[in-house]
Amino acid sequence: AQTVTQSQPEMSVQEAETVTLSCTYDTSENNYYLFWYKQPPSRQMILVIRQEAYKQQNATENRFSVNFQKAAKSFSLKISDSQLGDTAMYFCAFRERAYSGAGSYQLTFGKGTKLSVIP
């Protein structure tokens, strides 16, 4: 079974600074997807960024980027130029890649990191 570990329950960062959230995972699969979701106080889960394991290039989405280290099974999220609206819980998630049929579309989540952006 896959497991996802986020070792930082809480973090804070000054507005406009950069912060990195850590995530490690454990799997025997070779092909899979990794995700970072944001959950603001409104509770809505919002996909921030995704990474496909067979792609060596790290994914980026505007101010958000990842550092994907497949051998180390590490998937950290970097937020540049932090904004007050980035205050939220951040969840790292794993999903195996289905090749055919129904497959498994389960997302396995870490327990989250609460990020506070300080003005």
Next chain:
Amino acid sequence: DAGVIQSPRHEVTEMGQEVTLRCKPISGHDYLFWYRQTMMRGLELLIYFNNNVPIDDSGMPEDRFSAKMPNASFSTLKIQPSEPRDSAVYFCASSSGLAPSYEQYFGPGTRLTVT
């Protein structure tokens, strides 16, 4: 599209009562998922459907929990009888079919409190 719709947003009930949570997925999505979020256990998948058929319900905690999807636009998660330990936020999510680049779109969740 309005996104995934869940109702109610908040539910407070007494132990032993029946609770029904509702979800309307995004139109055209073939997969529907029910998750539970607690402080202790984080986000857990309870059950998911493909084309209205339950595929994997191994995450359903016990027989008090049941889920149905009578049609492509509606699903329910029922707890009968409810217990205080069922207090959590319950999320519904939907996604498109077999495309590798799928995304699960989450609803706003239902916060359930069982007293």
